[in-house]
Amino acid sequence: MRENNAAPAESEWLCAKCGLPLEVGKVDVGYLGSVFPVDLYRCTKCGQTFVPEELAEGKMAEVEKLLEDK
Amino acid sequence: MDQEELGKLEARCIQEQPPACAAACPVHVDARAMAAAIAGGDFTSAAKIYKKSVPFPGIISRVCDHPCQAVCRRRDAGDAVSVRALEKSCLDWAEQVRDTGFLPPAKNKRVAVVGGGLSGLTAAFELAKKGFSVEVFEKEGRLGGSLFRFSREQLPEEVIAADLQALDKVGVTIRLSVKVGEAISLESLCEDFEAVYLAPGEQPEGGLGLGLDGAGGWLIDPVTLGTTNPKVFAGGSVRRSTGNRSPIESIADGRRGAISIDRFIQKVSLTASRGGEGAQETRLFTSTEGLAPMGETAMADAAGGYSREEAVLEAKRCIQCQCLECVKVCEYLNSFKSYPKKYVRQIYNNLSIVMGHRHANKLVNSCSLCGLCREVCPEDLNMGLVCKKAREIMVEQGRMPPSPHDFPIRDMLFSNSEKFALTRPQPGTSASRYLFFPGCQLSASAPDQVRKTYAFLCEQLRGGVGLMLRCCGAPAEWSGRVELFSESFADIVSQWQELGRPQVILACSTCYEIFKTHLPEASVISLWEVLDRTGPPDGAGRGSVPDRALAVHDACSTRHEKHIHQAVRNILRRLGFEIEELALSGDKTECCGYGGLMFFANPELARSVIGNRIRQSDSDYLAYCAMCRDYLASAGKRTWHLLDLLFGAPQGGDAQRKGPGYTMRRENRARLKNALLEELFGEKPIGMEKYGGIGLRISDELRESLERRQILDSDIQQVIEFAESSGSKLRSSRSGHFLAHWKPAAVTYWVEYSEAEGEFIVHNAYCHRMELTEGNRRLG
């Protein structure tokens, strides 16, 4: 899965638990046995990750369908 | 049925059978394709199609006895298409293209042909094209044989001469004025040549020493045209009585003889797979119902033949014979742009793929399994059965994609959990002569009608009316989950046995079908038959229903239950309604888009199915299945449920009301159970989940997107419950909103929310199935 190149440099979201801003990092995203490292905003302390609506509805949905038919 | 048997069903579909014209034509001219090209003004392509099958096209286009026209389907509404005249027109109006045919290397094998008429010359031409060196022996001083019996007007000599040039091009040697049997003997031909084709028109006196039949004619094998001499083959008019000469049969014989001789010289089987040669009957079915009659197009110049314009008109009379009966009535079949023969093949291949993309998954999962195709198919092919079987195999192989059916399956599991499932004898009785099974969808759509109906049944029927709330298991059955279905149905069976095997009264057509199929030892009856017998409750009737006819939408799962169709109509008549019958109703009814879980696998398709259905009449529709009603109404069609007329529409709504959304459907079931527990059975209601107390505020706009995304309020409540108890959530530096996610099972739900006065305002929610690996984030 292609990473989210268009991600803005800074995210509006903070980790409410750790009080830290999110930073872009590699997160493993998997489905039906396939795993892809994806650049996503996440909390560097607790790992809490942010998946934007556009990603869930767009690329992720597409890849899900692809993997389901594989 | 296993995968192999499924694959074999491909052969049932006769869509690829030849049209009647091409089948009856001894050389199989594709008149359908030719007419299509002419109708589009493309005479050049038409000529190519025609010439491909006919060695002497100019001659045949003038003298063919056209057996195609005798069987043309156009005759059901007007005259047969004038195929022969169209053949001539495409030669007249085609651009002259140079022959680009090339010859194979010479074989150094000699073949003799006796007789220079159509049959002999066809054999000579075909054999020369295959590389044999061919000599034709003609007793007269010119080629053509009986062609000169036609008038000069019908068949000018130049046309004959032009067509026969083809023989020069392939290098056939012509020996004129040589009479075999006199100037040269058949024996010496047999010595000098590898094989001989005899096509003398009439049998020479003495028969050249070949074996004869009882009537004195040569003994000729109809398949190979072999004679009693293995080197000698014979065909053409000599095989026919004088009155039965047929130029096109002569050509077909010449071709058949050439094939035999080629095989004979190659020393391969003369008889293997020759069924396709010569005139045939076709299995292709073509409906001419409703076809407006149209007579033959007249020619302004009868001698000259059709003008371009006339030919186009005549070609347009060809109805382009094909079957597609099923595709005409099924939007699903239509939407994948092919027909069952191809579909079965694609599905079979899809099941056989080990590695690679399974393109046909969507094809398999989109069918509503309604069986209408089988009703209209001349060969009884049921694509619904094919798709259902394919789904079962996919589930068994572990290859069923999870997303199309996950939501309805979870809905079924909800209905069979303690939240909704309930089985009790009638309050105050222990014996149950009857068991009312309202079904999960009616309970979801109109819980009040379930209560009223149950009360009415208890009052009307003697001997105890038990009640069973749950889902019949249709989503598992439809999605190919055989095991899940049997597990769930086993519960139904054991409870039914415990109740003393009562007669089951079913309010839902799908439940009816499931019970009838899987519990054949039970006596089942539809609610409509019961209500037809008891008569309507007091106060039932027209109410707010406009004084116009109602168009009955029969449920597809009742297709073969005439008695249910009858009962529904009896009730309507008794209530004073005039009934309108839709063109597709009764055993030919259409599915509403819910069947087979079509709506979940292919919502766009389901919407166009619904759209087509609701355009079939302007009248209000009357459905007797809760899903049918809600789906038809979802597209804006005024649709009544039969129970609306008997017990009133839910919450004073009318035919326009939209069915409840997914959350409400579950809520309605849970509340129905609790209400019955408390009111009827005097039991404690089932408590709600901890998160159930989380109050949500959701705008109408967001509601719509939640429905589309199949996100329930309980999903949202669980996300908030997790976020608030664990503290694991994000906060926007801009809006101050929280964003949290939670994955109760296969799907991860995201909710953007804020808090206000002890409630949660939901700003957005979305979901995905891909799984995140989130380090040490606490997962519950």
Ligand code: SF4
């Ligand atoms: S209508 Fe056309 S396709 Fe059908 S039989 Fe006649 S010529 Fe052939």
Ligand code: SF4
């Ligand atoms: S109705 Fe459909 S499945 Fe049946 S033969 Fe015709 S095209 Fe094939």
Ligand code: SF4
């Ligand atoms: S079962 Fe129904 S939806 Fe499926 S192909 Fe046949 S007619 Fe179409």
Ligand SMILES: [Zn+2]
């Ligand atoms: Zn954190």
